[in-house]
Amino acid sequence: MTGVHRRVAITGLGLVTPLGNDAATTWNALLAGRSGIGEISIFDASGFPAHIAAEVKGFNPHLAIDDRKLLKFTNRSHAFALAAAEEAMRDAGIWPARGSETRWGCVVGSSMMGMEFAELGEVHRHCGPDGEFHVERLLTDRITADPMVFCRIQPCTGLALLLRRFGIRGYANSVHTACASGGQAVGSGMKLIRRGTADWVLAGGFDSMITPIGLAGFCLLGALSLDNETPERASRPFDATRNGFVLGEGAGFLVLEEWEAARRRGARIYAELAGEGNSLSSYRITDSHPSGDGPIQAMHQALANAGAPLDAVDYINAHGTSTPMNDRSECTAIRAIFGPQACKIAVSSTKSLMGHLIAAAGAVEAAICALAIRHGILPINANLREPDPECDLDFVLGGPRVMRTGVALSNSFGFGGSNSCLTFRNPEEAPG
Amino acid sequence: MADCPKILVTGLGAICAAGMDPESVWHRVRSGQSAISPIRQWNASVWPVSVAGEITEFNARALVEDRKLHKLLRRTEFLGLYVADRAFAHAGFAAYRDSLDAAARNAFNDRTGVYVGTGGASFQDQYVFFPLLTAAAGDLGVFGRELAATVNPMWLLRTLPNNVLGHIGIRHGLKGPNACVMNHSTSGTLAVAEAAEALRAGEAERAVAVGHDAPIEPQTLLYYHRLGLLAADAVRPFDARRSGSLLGEGAAALVLETEAAATGREAKILGEFLGSGCASEAQGLLSIRRDGEGLAYAIAVALENAGIRAADVGMIVAHGNGTRQSDASEATAIRRVFGPTPPPVTAFKWAFGHLLAASGILEAVLALVALRHGTVPGVATLRELDPGFANLPVSAEPQTPRSDVGLILSRGFGGTNAALLFRASPSDAG
Amino acid sequence: MMPTEISKDEIMAVYPKVAQTMADALGCDVEQVVLNVPLIEGLDAESIDFLDIIFRLERAFKVKIPRGKIVEDARGDLPEAEFERKGYVTEVGLQRLREHLSEVPADRFRSPMKVADIPRLFTPETFCKVVVRALRAVQAETAGVLGSGDAREAKADG
Secondary structure: OOOOOEEEEEEEEEEOEEEEEEOOHHHHHHOOOOOOOEEEEOOOOOOOOEEEEEEEOOOOOOHHOOHHHHOOOOOEEEEEHHHHHHHHHHHHHHOOOOOOOOEEEEEEOOOOOOOHHHHHHHHHHHHHOOOOOOOHHHHHHHOOHHHHHHHHHOOOOOHHHHHHHOOOOOOOHHHHHOOHHHHHHHHHHHHHOOOOOOOOEEEEEEEEOHHHHHHEEEHHHHOOOOOOOOOOHOOOOOOOOOEEEOEEEEEEEEEEEEEEHHHHHHOOEEEEEEEEEEEOOOOOOOOOOOOOHHHHHHHHHHHHHOOHHHEEEEEOOOOOOOOHHHHHHHHHHHHHHHHHHHOEEEEEHHHHHHHOOOOHHHHHHHHHHHHHHHHOOOOOOOOOEOOOOOOOOOOOOOOOOEOOEEEEEEEEEOOOOEEEEEEOOOOOOOOO | OOOOOOOOEEEEEEOOOOEHHHHHHHHHHOOOOOOOOEOOOOOOOOOOEEEOOOOOOOHHHHHOOOHHHHHHOOOOHHHHHHHHHHHHHHOOOOHHHHOOOOOHHHHHHHEEEEEEEEOOOOHHHHHHHHHHHHHHOOOOHHHHHHHHHHHHOOHHHOOOOOOOHHHHHHHHOOOEEEEOOOHHHHHHHHHHHHHHHHOOOOOOOEEEEEEEEEOHHHHHHHHHHHOOOEEOOOOOEEEEOOEOEEEOOOEEEEEEEEEHHHOOOOOOEEEEEEEEEEEEEEOOOOOOOOOOHHHHHHHHHHHHHOOOOOOHHHHHEEEOOHHHHHHHHHHHHHHHHHHHOOOOOOOOOHHHHEOOOHHHHHHHHHHHHHHOOOOOOOOOOOEEEOOHHHHOOOOOOEOOOOOOOOEEEEOOOOEEEEEEEEEEOOOOOO | OOOOOOHHHHHHHHHHHHHHHHHHHHHHOHHHOOOOOOOHHHHOOHHHHHHHHHHHHHHHHOOOOOHHHHHHHOOOOOOOHHHEEEEEOHHHHHHHHHOOOOOOOOOOOOEEEEEHOOOOOOOOHHHHHHHHHHHHHHHHHOOOOOOOOOOOOOOOOO
């Protein structure tokens, strides 16, 4: 085992988001305040109660990944993952090689498994044309005879593809805690380096639930904004009139690297991934506790874990889904932790522009925090026009705020009650 | 790991075709009687594979009382919640927590982690859309408009992969660090490893680790069959005539506790977590390296993590899924690490099938029970050891462990390998 | 809109089936579903349970209950901007709610009240009235008249 105080540098970033198919395009769109939300175009969603979403646009997996064999196994979200991970690895400028391959780990927040809609339709055509499922007809069904279909929909398929693509031979894990998945995956990657299990970790999340079944699931729950006529205004975290989230899709990946190794090779360090807090709300499966219980423990731990005092925090990338309940309880939690200090912290939810990327959200927002620290600019919380007295924090409004950030937090809270909070520190302030 | 706290095992839970608690499963395995039986959940008699390790007396209400959960959860989740309840009770947590004052109770809850390995969604979850698909007749507009009148609003919540995690938390009031691993057959194994590492890092004082899966459904069975992974009648690990695995269902749970926390409440110690290792083969979803290198590396990492030598291992519970390729590369990996004289090797899947996400953790629970009984149970379906595995000390008959240390191996899709090391405490029952 | 009074008889006619449906949805005994128990505080209902209850009532009574029907009916002809301001129910909005949810004791209407907190007022009787209105709408529809509504309360959150 290696030393006890191993620290973690973020040395590579990759994004495929509704705002752009790489990190730079996404970042520039965030700064420009451009919304990625519009009418759903991937399929005919016009009959659904919500028919707007934040889609990834103009994405061609063949341009992003030059391995046609691998693409045979990919669904839409896996292709996002491969492209974002590729960008992150190239950005970091380091690759698993003979001798180092077992010191590379990979942790991903994976999309919920689900049969692709077209395939479900095929099975239905054979096995349930009268609406009832006939199990014996599966024996002659074309889809259930196709092992490729099965390979594409395994919950660990995304991980398997990444491992193969990059030749990662160390620790490998795929996790899912709904909307907290990406944050927990990145936090888990940090711990692998700290405890000496790995020296480099490719960590991130990917998701695409903009499918008839995914959209149906969220519509049924009544969790989505139904502001179909004003898509760019629909996601308005912390606004008094907020009425639900907007579904997004994409992937975010980070290359995490042991600090000294990164320094030795002269790597560009975006930020230190300095801490993680991870808690369970254990209240309800979808409702958040009005007092902020759960997220409070996660944020406390994230700060303690990073050894960061309360007054060091300059920016919080909020979970901020734009649902009435989440945003209220998140603000309550932030106030409970920081007290009067809370009003000195800049807060924004980038979901206001790119929607909610579900299992990818935490990883994408981690990358955004790293970019905010590197560039000294904070992205806005778009669409906040009617202040909510229960959400009175210093939101970044109007335009991006040019501000040096010493310490940033990124929150992700999931259905099921898992909470993740990540702490990022400006490399200039990193001790040692 | 000099400055890390010792991690002790203070509670166990298990359910599978072979029994509803660790001791019953142990006795069934020890007796040499397989619990593989004809599938009852649907008429599988005309199917290419019609047997599995199915829990024939499955009764969700008997497993989990909370009525409200029964509209929300699926078979796999009742199994997971049941073993968590049992392990929590086995560890004596409820009575201990009740003895604390309010502040200490809150601290107990905040400092208790929950780590779950799950198989994820099932195909059957999606069949509720069939009536709607029929009504829509290919028209997505109709599909969207009729949705709310046809499909229960809770549908998405029923299919959340992290349902067991969330509901264990709610049922027991636990609020500590957590993870939900969705990594095929290493899911439960990695849940144990992650729980232990959280305790070592001081993130929690105790944690419950759970693995659960219920993959016996028509569509899954067909896919596994068509990929050539299933045997027709029995799982024969390391046998010359082995022809594949069989699906099983169930769950298992381990309560882990730091030494300070366990001794502080005078808990009964069942064993000690020593270490874990995880390694990938980077070959894609289904390929397995013939040289066993990924698995051998995972074992080496686990030994290093535990701070012990290969010679200290007293028993190996192999993944032994009974497929030609996996068993062969596993035998190679064991030889690579342990040389010509490995400790006694056994495998359990012949008895209750392959529980996928729950397999590794169930086998870890059984390994602890076996070591506490001082017996390496035989592989009852083994007739003729594959001549390629000469010197692999696997037998149809029981063997005696070389020490109180057990190594448990898990391998999953994606070429992931995981290894756990435990030391069993002597059994007070003898 | 038809602010027609609903009689106790009409309520009691549907109550047994409503109570059973709610007991199924909430996983409680039907005896616990007394007419005036607050569903959130009294029977531990969470936001998604309201969606489930409405779905089950639609099935049980073969009626349509559009999402947000209760608030929509309470608001009546009052423009939305006058019913709520910045997420809070206005005073005149609160008055409409008191009238519409006449089964709820007056002291439970606290001012200010968030729109999101309206479901805290709901009782089994509230849903009995929803069902009675929906059944009337079915009758009206067979007579050639149509009714409709829009979405609002009882949203799951995340």
